[in-house]
Amino acid sequence: ESVVSEWRRPPFPDLDPEKDPIIFQQLDLEHYTDDKTPDGMPAPQGGTAPVIRMFGVTAEGHSILCHFHGFLPYFYVKAMAGFKVGLALMCSKFLKITVAVPRLVATTKRMLETGFRTQTYPEHCYSAFESFIDFEIRYSSLLLFQIFRFMTDTGVTGCNWIELVPGKYQVRAGCEMTTSAQLEVDVLWNEFTSHPPDGDWQKIAPIRILSFDIECAGRKGVFPVPNIDPVIQIASVVKKPFIKTIFTLNSCSTIVGSKVFSFRDEKEMLQAFTDFVCAVDPDIISGYNIQNFDLPYLINRANHLKVAKFPYLGRIKDCVTKIEGDEYSNRSKMGSRESEAKLTWREGVQFDALLREQKLRSYTLNAVSFHFLGEQKEDVHHSIITELQNGSAQTRRRLAVYCLKDAFLPIRLLDKLMFIINYMEMARVTGVPLSYLLTRGQSIKVISQLLRKTKEVDLLMPVIPTSNNDEFTGATVIEPIKGYYNQPIATLDFSSLYPSIMQAHNLCYTTLLMKNSKEKENLGPDDFIKTPSGDFFVKSHIRMGLLPEILESLLSARRNAKAMMKVETDPFKRSVLDGRQLALKISCNSVYGFTGAQVGKLPCLEISGSVTAFGRMMIDQTKRHVETQYTVENGYAHNAKVIYGDTDSVMVKFGVATVAESMALGKEAADLVSEKFVKPIKLEFEKVYYPYLLINKKRYAGLYFSSSSEVHDKMDCKGIETVRRDNAPLTANLISTCLQKLLINRDPEGAVDHAKEVISDLLCNRIDISQLIITKELTKTKEEYAAKQAHVELAERMKKRDAGSAPQLGDRVPFVIVCGAKGQAAYLKSEDPIYVLENNLQIDTEHYLKHQLSQPLLRIFEPVLGEAKAQSVLLKGDHTRVKKVVSGKVMGGLMAFAKKRVTCIGCKAVLPKDGAVCVHCETRESQIYQKEIAKLSSLEEKFSRLWTQCQRCQGSLHEEVICTSRDCPIFYMRKKVRIDLESQSSVLRRFGSAAW
DNA sequence: TGCAGCACCTAG
DNA sequence: TCAGCTAGGTGCTGCA
Incomplete structure (x- = not known):
């Protein structure tokens, strides 16, 4: 308690329910049933009572939960013949059917639709209106509708401000509380004020966001499994107040600006993390991929270790944070991403899901951070994580710094992209609760x-x-x-x-x-x-x-928001308004789609x-x-x-x-x-x-x-390779540069020259591999694909190599095309860029020219130069000469063959036995040696430059670089130079001591 | 070699 | 299973 108490919310001030109103911004609503209700509230009918609970935050940052009683589910059926006057549209009367709990809606509807007779009327089949139980197996869609019903009937819109009137609410005593909110109150469903989000009521309460990230000690080549592999670190960043904490297994050296909690026992660490989350009491829990990985992992791990009190991360007491979706998942595109953890009473913002709305070539945290924050992050392979964990307090600190960064980045991105403001505005404009915007579709x-x-x-x-x-x-x-x-x-x-x-x-x-x-x-x-x-x-x-x-009301609201934006001087309020006008525009356009x-x-x-x-x-x-x-x-x-x-x-x-x-x-x-x-x-x-x-x-x-x-x-x-994500960056960049030269500089010759130069660089292997990486989304399982595809086949091969790092359904798969047999299909030549570097495979540069560059280039040059000229100028001539590269290791068998034939470093003549140079070159051996030494030192210099660059990215110049980010061009360069360095050193080793 | 059809991504 | 729409270009596979 002493550890966590300092981060609790400010205590709720004394409250006189007869005099003081309670005013808060509502963040989410949920429906539940209870077999008992507090005194003064409507008693359950037939066993259980439906209750709507609403969670919110006051302007002072206090968390509050409000139970609304007495709101019963209802729907309508078309009345039988015999009623005379009716509603304008249907020219018929409706009967309002009210039932005690939502569960009864389905049965009642079925009964009415099957038809029955009453004393006064003959048998009649009633058709239901606004019953919203089209999927009767899914109870939750009915509850969702019940919440909508409550909101429309009471004028509540998403994230608006609620005022509880003095004398009309009851405060719960500590022992009656069902949640960890600071204040819990009971209210009759129609005895409160709901403020439309206008004027002063557009403000936003201080929301607490917690973002976290975990590290597990995985085993080599296997994806970590909660039953076996321990959780070794949990980093969390909270805002506001700004708190950075790291929970580590075993000791960890201090980190400036962060609280470090070290534990001998993993169970204790997990428990301490839950305690911490409950003390901080965040409104929103966020993180990169937490719902697919971190949360389920923590919960399963805690289960395995029998940390009984762990999974209570939500606000509701006695309500376990569950892992949802085993039953229906793994079938469609949408629901197939493994199991998801469901948090009650806290919004779980799955960060990467939000980012998918932005069109990017890659959705890794690193790529996204680079795109929006201009900052790379380290990507540490799981095998290294275990190494660092098994080292010292210093190496664990190294890991902790990395883990903290991963927890912090989602918060920074939320801020930068103004997700919270924009989503709140969308909730207010369309009326739906915030959580629906995150979990449901447009309609x-x-x-x-x-x-x-x-x-x-x-x-x-x-x-x-x-x-x-x-x-x-x-x-x-x-x-x-x-x-x-x-x-x-x-x-x-x-x-x-x-x-x-x-x-x-x-x-x-x-x-x-x-x-x-x-x-x-x-x-x-x-x-x-x-x-x-x-x-x-x-x-x-x-x-x-x-x-x-x-x-009309959406458009006039938009005009209004735009007008207010013009006169608003406060940048924060302006961004709220901007979010609103954008939300209004999107809502307008989705009406047609809905029909x-x-x-x-x-x-x-x-x-x-x-x-x-x-x-x-x-x-x-x-x-x-x-x-x-x-x-x-x-x-x-x-x-x-x-x-x-x-x-x-x-x-x-x-x-x-x-x-x-x-x-x-x-x-x-x-x-x-x-x-x-x-x-x-x-x-x-x-x-x-x-x-x-x-x-x-x-x-x-x-x-x-x-x-x-x-x-x-x-x-x-528009639509050109420069804006498409299914080609290599080389293509996009080349086309973009050529277009600039054509359109801005109006220099067709310059554009052609540049294209020729790039083609020549490509064919002579002077293009960095990061420029050649194509990414495509894995949209379905292998079996569902009708024809073979490069990225699908590669994903399959990678799975066999290392299931842990292989791309999964929904991921974008990065690949390059390597040399293969003549006429071989592209799907057989696709390869993981890292694998290519590690095994020194040859890039099929001619494939890139033929399939990536030539058509796009011709398409932009033909209108300017004419068909014949474009063809001849671009694709014929000296620059298209291919430089055959002798590779150290081609593929398995070939490599062994290459090794046997040792050649002279000076003249490439085959040598009869080991050594550096042939008889004819012996006289200039020293000279040749100097040349090779120069090559080595130039490579060393290049390597150290790249190394320093990576160190700068990781934020420390005196620690080893452990990053293996697949999105970072520097990583590929560093890896390549390192391999070149090794082969150059082995060349030098052949000289023996005689040369110097 | 030509062509149908799939897959992906984009325009609006 | 719990879902905005259609039009359209381009590249690749697989088959005749």
């Missing part, structure tokens, strides 16, 4: 908004049986007029095309006129529209759609199909308008031509020479076209590309001008 957000809206206007959401088969047509991509345009190209975009179509034409579930609809017969021709896909919707003067209303999601809760292809059909028509019309208006005939200097367009944009060549002219015409055209469409559809001038290289559909590059200034804003590349 839950739309459902949440729809439920709130339907309640407002007294409508109910039907239960749609899931079915999929039907398809609907998407957007148009205008056939590009490919080529290199050395003139300004104006780009006009429909802003938020799909949302604005839905608004303009009042497209919604509630406005759709079904086939054979009786309503249509009673409507005049001006009361409804026929969409280009042949569906009918009533106009807004008859009935305003819900989706358009949702979109088209056939496996979702409420698919409506009439809506999504109409939206895309309108879009297609509008793009065609826009093209036609622009091309008929801007003509010589109409007094313009040139005939305008739409050279390309995709979904919501058109690229126009007005024929003018300057960016400014193009811009002026673009703005004019945008306004002209906007007028022809129903509000709020709006075509906007976006940017001018000059020059512009149009390679194909969805593939182009150009210099981006957003204003008529002299200089471009950036070079914009």
Whole structure:
């Protein structure tokens, strides 16, 4: 206790429940049932009572848990015939069915749907509305809905502020507490205030985040197993207050700025860590890959060692942190990543899952840190970890520093990317609890908004049986007029095309006129529209759609947020607002996707199909308008031509020479076209590309001008190798540099020269291996792949070598292509880059030229140089001469053969016996020796430079480098030089003492 | 050698 | 099993 007490939250001040309100920011909600309730709260009916518990933090940083009582689950069924008046939509009455606990919803619904008779009415099959038990085996989806129901009925949105009114809440005494929160209270479900996140209520409470990382002492070549391999270190970093701690097995030297706790016994260490977590009482637990590795490992290990009190990492007393998902996992892409640990009452933020939203070539902690923080981290192989552990207090300290860094980086990344702010804003905007954003998909957000809206206007959401088969047509991509345009190209975009179509034409579930609809017969021709896909919707003067209303409120909130951002001076508040406007934009765009999601809760292809059909028509019309208006005939200097367009944009060549002219015409055209469409559809001038290289559909590059200034804003590349992650960095970099030379410097010769130089470097083996690494995601298991693939086959081979470090499902697999038999398939020639270095395998440079460089290069050069010239200039000539490299070890058998033939170091003549030089070279042996010595020292110098660079990265210049990061180019260079050094030393050894 | 179809990733 | 959508380019495998 003395160890951990200093990090407890500040004590809760004295509270008078009759006078003091309790105000807190709510972070999560959960549903549970209890067989008893406190005095003054509704008693359980029929055994158990449903309770909603809400966790939150006050502005002063106190943790609080609130139990809401008396909120019963309910749903609706369509009433039997005989009821006269009804709700607008269904023209029928509904019966509200309330049950005692959620478990009864499913049975009740089934009973009602099967049908039965009552005394007053004949037998009737009732169809359920808003019952949300489409998956009856999954109880949790029902509880989820129960939480939504509570939130919509009480006006609670994700992460908003809650105020408990004096006299309306009861504080629990210590012995009645069920959790480790500082304060627990009981409230009636409708006797509190929920503040919408506006004005002052946009603030954010001080949230405590704990991030941790563990190290295990693994055995050589095997992935650590909790039943055997001990946990040796646990590092954790908390914010705020800022606390760095490390729990170590065996002694560990002190680390400045961190608390070191060393233990003789692993069980004690595990227990101390749990105690620490409970004392700190974090709101969010984070870490890299913790839910797939660290947490399950800790729990299984504690289980194995019988540390009974370990798994209580959550806030609920007597509630074990469980490992979830053995039953259903390992089948699909989503649920297949082994078992996951489920934390109760703390948000588990699996860090790498958040990072997957960013498109990166690699998702290792190292790669991500480098990308966002500009900082590498060490990657230590598990065999070295055991070595360091078995060393001294100093080597264990070395490990601890490394472990601490891994715990700290997720916190820094959370900050840097503003994940917490952005997710809270998303929760507030869409109304869903924070945790749903982390664990569920996009559609839950739309459902949440729809439920709130339907309640407002007294409508109910039907239960749609899931079915999929039907398809609907998407957007148009205008056939590009490919080529290199050395003139300004104006780009006009429909802003938020799909949302604005839905608004303009009042497209919604509630406005759709079904086939054979009786309503249509009673409507005049001006009361409804026929969409280009042949569906009918009533106009807004008859009935305003819900989706358009949702979109309107999202868009006006976004306009509002943007306006507030402009006047806000506090950078933190500004970033909150920026997060909000982004969240609003994303929510807007996901509404259309939701209507088209056939496996979702409420698919409506009439809506999504109409939206895309309108879009297609509008793009065609826009093209036609622009091309008929801007003509010589109409007094313009040139005939305008739409050279390309995709979904919501058109690229126009007005024929003018300057960016400014193009811009002026673009703005004019945008306004002209906007007028022809129903509000709020709006075509906007976006940017001018000059020059512009149009390679194909969805593939182009150009210099981006957003204003008529002299200089471009950036070079914009779409779909080209530079932005794709499935090629080697060599390709991406070369294409990027060539494009810069072509577009910015306007120097085709320079671009060609550079390409030739890189090709020559490649063929002469002068390219570093890190530039040649291709990565591809392992999207399914080997059996599921129809054809053989390079990365899949390699992953399989690596598994056989070392199951511990082999890539797993969902990982991106790095590989290079090595030499093999002539005409051998690429999937047989893929290899792990580290394996290539260690075994001195030859890279198949010709493969890289033929399959990685030539096509992309031709594609960008052909429009500039012409097909024939591009071919001949780039791919023929001296620079394509291959330098055959004699390798030390090729593959098994060959290597033995190579060893036998010792050659003279001076003239490469075969030597009859061991030694350095042949008879003819003996006279200049000393000279040859000096040359080889020089080579060695140059390699040594290179090695020491790289070594120092790695030391700098690890933050210490007097410790050995232990990093083996596969994402780091330095690592590969260091490894290569080291191998070269060794072979050079062995060359020198052959001279014997005579030479000097 | 040409081509269908799979796999991956991207545009919007 | 608990899930936004479609269009489309490019490279590779596997087969005729």
